[in-house]
Amino acid sequence: MRKAIKNDKESLKSEEHIREIKRRDFFKLLGGGIFIFFQPFDAFDLLELQAQQGRSLPKDFNAFLQITEDGLVNCYTGKVEMGQGAITSLPQIMADELDVPYEKVKMFMGDTDLCPWDRGTNGSQTIRTFSISMRAAAAEAKAVLMQLASENLHVPVSRLEVKDGLVSDTANNRSKVSYGELTKGKKIERHLDRKAVLKDAAKFKYVGKPYLHQDARIKVTGEAEFSADIKLPGLLHARILRPPSHGAKLLTADVSEAEKIKGVRVVRDGELIAVLSDDRDKADQAIVKVKAEYSFDEIKVDDKTIFDRILNAKSTANVVRSNGDPETGRKISDTVIESEFHNSYVAHAPIEPHAATAMIEGDKITAWVSTQTPFPAQESIAREMNVPLEKVRVITPFVGAGFGGKSAHRQSVEAVKLARITGRPVVVAWTRQEEFFYDTFRPAAVVKITSGMDKSGRITLWDYHTYYAGSRGSDTIYDVQHSRTTDYSRGSVHPFGTGAWRAPGNNTNTFARESQINIMASKAGIDPLDFRLKNLKDEKMIGVLKAVADKFGYTSAKNPSGRGYGIACGTDVGTWVAHMAEVKVDKNTGHVQVIRVACAQDMGLCINPQGATIQMEGCITMGMGYALTEEIQFQGGNIRNQSFDTYEIPRFSWVPKIDTVIMDRKDQAPQGGGEPAIICMGAVIANAVFDATGARLYQLPMTPERILAAMKKA
Amino acid sequence: MEETIRFELNGKRTELLLDPNQTLLWVLRYKCGLTGTKYGCGMGFCGACTVLLEGEPVRSCMLPVSDAANKKIITIEGLARNGDLHPLQKAFMEYDALQCGYCTPGMIMTAVGLLMKNPEPSQQDIIKGMEDNLCRCGSHVRIIKAIQTAGKEMKGGR
Ligand code: FES
Ligand code: FES
Numbered sequence: 001m002r003k004a005i006k007n008d009k010e011s012l013k014s015e016e017h018i019r020e021i022k023r024r025d026f027f028k029l030l031g032g033g034i035f036i037f038f039q040p041f042d043a044f045d046l047l048e049l050q051a052q053q054g055r056s057l058p059k060d061f062n063a064f065l066q067i068t069e070d071g072l073v074n075c076y077t078g079k080v081e082m083g084q085g086a087i088t089s090l091p092q093i094m095a096d097e098l099d100v101p102y103e104k105v106k107m108f109m110g111d112t113d114l115c116p117w118d119r120g121t122n123g124s125q126t127i128r129t130f131s132i133s134m135r136a137a138a139a140e141a142k143a144v145l146m147q148l149a150s151e152n153l154h155v156p157v158s159r160l161e162v163k164d165g166l167v168s169d170t171a172n173n174r175s176k177v178s179y180g181e182l183t184k185g186k187k188i189e190r191h192l193d194r195k196a197v198l199k200d201a202a203k204f205k206y207v208g209k210p211y212l213h214q215d216a217r218i219k220v221t222g223e224a225e226f227s228a229d230i231k232l233p234g235l236l237h238a239r240i241l242r243p244p245s246h247g248a249k250l251l252t253a254d255v256s257e258a259e260k261i262k263g264v265r266v267v268r269d270g271e272l273i274a275v276l277s278d279d280r281d282k283a284d285q286a287i288v289k290v291k292a293e294y295s296f297d298e299i300k301v302d303d304k305t306i307f308d309r310i311l312n313a314k315s316t317a318n319v320v321r322s323n324g325d326p327e328t329g330r331k332i333s334d335t336v337i338e339s340e341f342h343n344s345y346v347a348h349a350p351i352e353p354h355a356a357t358a359m360i361e362g363d364k365i366t367a368w369v370s371t372q373t374p375f376p377a378q379e380s381i382a383r384e385m386n387v388p389l390e391k392v393r394v395i396t397p398f399v400g401a402g403f404g405g406k407s408a409h410r411q412s413v414e415a416v417k418l419a420r421i422t423g424r425p426v427v428v429a430w431t432r433q434e435e436f437f438y439d440t441f442r443p444a445a446v447v448k449i450t451s452g453m454d455k456s457g458r459i460t461l462w463d464y465h466t467y468y469a470g471s472r473g474s475d476t477i478y479d480v481q482h483s484r485t486t487d488y489s490r491g492s493v494h495p496f497g498t499g500a501w502r503a504p505g506n507n508t509n510t511f512a513r514e515s516q517i518n519i520m521a522s523k524a525g526i527d528p529l530d531f532r533l534k535n536l537k538d539e540k541m542i543g544v545l546k547a548v549a550d551k552f553g554y555t556s557a558k559n560p561s562g563r564g565y566g567i568a569c570g571t572d573v574g575t576w577v578a579h580m581a582e583v584k585v586d587k588n589t590g591h592v593q594v595i596r597v598a599c600a601q602d603m604g605l606c607i608n609p610q611g612a613t614i615q616m617e618g619c620i621t622m623g624m625g626y627a628l629t630e631e632i633q634f635q636g637g638n639i640r641n642q643s644f645d646t647y648e649i650p651r652f653s654w655v656p657k658i659d660t661v662i663m664d665r666k667d668q669a670p671q672g673g674g675e676p677a678i679i680c681m682g683a684v685i686a687n688a689v690f691d692a693t694g695a696r697l698y699q700l701p702m703t704p705e706r707i708l709a710a711m712k713k714a
Numbered sequence: 715m716e717e718t719i720r721f722e723l724n725g726k727r728t729e730l731l732l733d734p735n736q737t738l739l740w741v742l743r744y745k746c747g748l749t750g751t752k753y754g755c756g757m758g759f760c761g762a763c764t765v766l767l768e769g770e771p772v773r774s775c776m777l778p779v780s781d782a783a784n785k786k787i788i789t790i791e792g793l794a795r796n797g798d799l800h801p802l803q804k805a806f807m808e809y810d811a812l813q814c815g816y817c818t819p820g821m822i823m824t825a826v827g828l829l830m831k832n833p834e835p836s837q838q839d840i841i842k843g844m845e846d847n848l849c850r851c852g853s854h855v856r857i858i859k860a861i862q863t864a865g866k867e868m869k870g871g872r
Contacts, residue, residue: 085813220799432757643759
């Protein structure tokens with residue numbers, strides 16, 4: 001561990017160095033124009049990042065905007081496009097702030113040679129923090145342009161107006177000059193360190209309007225390139241020997257049979273054993289011919305016993321927040337309810353498995369990587385190959401979705417190593433089995449809640465314990481006098497890798513909290529919406545609940561009402577969401593069909609309503625999977641699920657009618673949209689199942705067997 | 715072991731000297747350079763690799779290239795005519811029926827096969843026909859709408 005940190009410091013030095021080089025070089029590379037450098041992290045992110053990575057941050061800038069000599073606006077950022085639509089929504093903001101046509105704005109994303117450092121595309125940060133600084137940078141660029149125009153036209157700035165990149169004198173409309181003309185022959189560099197004056201939201205022309213995916217055309221024709229689509233002469237296809245389970249150690253490997261296949265090259269570099277060929281088929285044939293023996297360090301845990309392991313682990317208790325005193329809360333409660341909720345490991349399972357294509361020319365390494373973290377991937381490659389950072393270029397083509405799973409980028413190092421050894425370009429495109437095996441699963445977790453209320457149904461106690469879910473989404477959200485949230489997450493309990501999964505932590509926490517609230521409501525004999533409204537002070541939460549009830553056409557009833565209606569709400573990445581669902585439960589088979597889902601979302605200023613709606617639909621659809629079927633089955637380090645036959649993700653026949661509402665909040669800062677609408681899916685369906693059957697599910701996913709078992713108990 | 719395999723690929727006569735047991739998916743992607751056809755699972759479960767063989771949607775990850783000998787193959791790259799997109803491609807764009815776009819070629823090819831058999835599919839027909847094509851981003855609702863719209867347009871004469 002210590003070594004890793006030291007290495008990081010060294011790489012930081014070279015990082016600073018490369019930034020210097022970049023600064024000098026990119027004028028050469030990018031020509032003239034106006035450059036605005038900016039730093040899209042807010043103070044909290046900075047602190048968090050320092051704590052996580054144990055290193056200081058680039059103080060300089062990590063994104064920039066260029067107004068080119070032909071009046072184009074280019075934005076260079078280390079963020080990537082993986083279906084979330086940043087490539088579509090970010091230009092809307094810039095076009096508005098700069099008063100240029102939308103088509104004139106271009107994004108350059110995820111290329112470590114062209115774009116400044118960025119930690120990765122995750123946590124719905126692209127719009128939340130990035131877009132705000134980007135908007136300020138655009139405003140600054142406009143201020144520079146107006147100054148230039150004022151000198152050029154010899155009129156004060158106050159007399160100027162801009163339309164579609166053309167600045168004109170309001171007193172004499174024949175006197176005008178274009179952004180391109182103003183920029184010609186100039187190299188103006190500005191650093192954004194003060195608050196820019198932003199455009200009034202009421203004047204937006206592009207922001208707030210629905211925009212279709214900008215990249216749709218090349219994606220429907222098959223032209224869009226993903227990381228395994230890079231065409232290079234002499235490309236070798238690699239397959240790598242994989243252990244049968246996590247924790248297995250390679251003892252011996254006999255590659256003689258593989259070597260006999262004509263056109264196959266076997267490569268061995270320490271633990272890495274790979275077969276390579278011009279033909280993918282030959283590599284596939286050869287890899288199964290490698291005979292390997294392993295030693296196993298059996299970890300005695302499986303998908304059933306993991307919850308005991310989690311509860312018994314020696315973890316430190318960390319009180320995340322507290323209010324009042326739980327003991328007092330218990331004393332003044334008329335009813336106290338204790339529950340324990342379980343959530344399983346789930347896979348990211350993007351349809352594009354991890355892939356990387358690597359090429360080495362002289363001492364320069366180029367890798368096209370399917371990743372959410374191009375810069376960390378560049379750092380890993382440089383470290384593993386022992387070369388300076390500037391000798392590694394990571395390019396991020398389109399990414400076939402990530403959901404957090406493509407923050408891990410092991411395949412990039414594999415491809416580069418094999419390219420170095422063979423002296424040829426190499427593609428490492430994981431099989432579905434490898435994708436399941438090396439996925440950094442959403443961690444299994446337990447939440448224990450003791451809550452109490454008085455006779456009127458006011459919540460008087462909320463004692464919340466979350467084990468290994470993470471604390472995101474563990475906020476009480478309700479107005480409770482005596483509450484405490486404790487997080488138990490230190491120390492490792494997982495027999496394999498885990499990591500961030502769309503709205504990390506929040507799916508588990510919201511499932512537990514919102515299930516418990518419905519348990520209390522039905523105990524109190526109060527409709528679950530009324531119960532929530534009674535116990536909420538948060539105006540935004542009340543707003544989204546009322547909006548979703550309206551959209552859904554909800555009428556009050558005590559649960560179980562037999563209607564199969566569910567409700568849940570929560571917050572994530574600065575956005576408030578509330579869901580309602582209607583389900584049908586087959587009482588013979590335990591099968592759940594979700595009939596319809598409504599969702600209301602308060603995300604502050606919504607840049608692209610079309611994009612935001614699509615993200616909500618995507619969240620709702622994907623979220624049904626972890627609610628109903630998705631669960632990694634394992635025995636120690638042995639992952640049983642290898643493909644979509646045993647790991648069932650949502651399909652066409654599952655899809656409910658989806659209704660979405662986005663609250664009109666033009667006056668507020670934009671918040672995250674890629675994750676919030678998934679957090680309620682466990683609870684909203686669990687609560688609907690209870691309303692339909694009277695059976696309470698305490699564990700996700702709610703498989704037919706679990707539903708039948710719960711119905712027996714009910 | 716190698717032999718000459720001929721087929722018509724997106725309207726072009728194609729001749730390759732190769733092992734007839736090679737997988738059609740890899741041949742299309744890496745011998746013919748048509749990388750629009752995607753790998754998602756290699757086991758027939760996801761549909762990302764779907765192409766049309768004699769007008770029938772097939773999973774190219776499951777077929778040896780010899781099965782395509784002397785037949786007509788259409789891939790996602792062969793759908794547009796002279797730059798004019800196929801109604802399904804247009805409808806996918808119009809409805810924004812994609813996010814990451816990785817499942818999209820397989821979705822469109824499966825839908826082409828579906829509409830050829832049944833130009834006026836009901837919602838249920840579409841769900842049934844598309845059921846084994848997986849999309850992780852959750853574009854399903856929009857894909858259904860896109861297929862319905864394209865069906866109508868195609869019936870009206872392309
Ligand atoms: S890749 Fe062929 S069905 Fe999944
Ligand atoms: S759009 Fe990403 S898998 Fe379908």
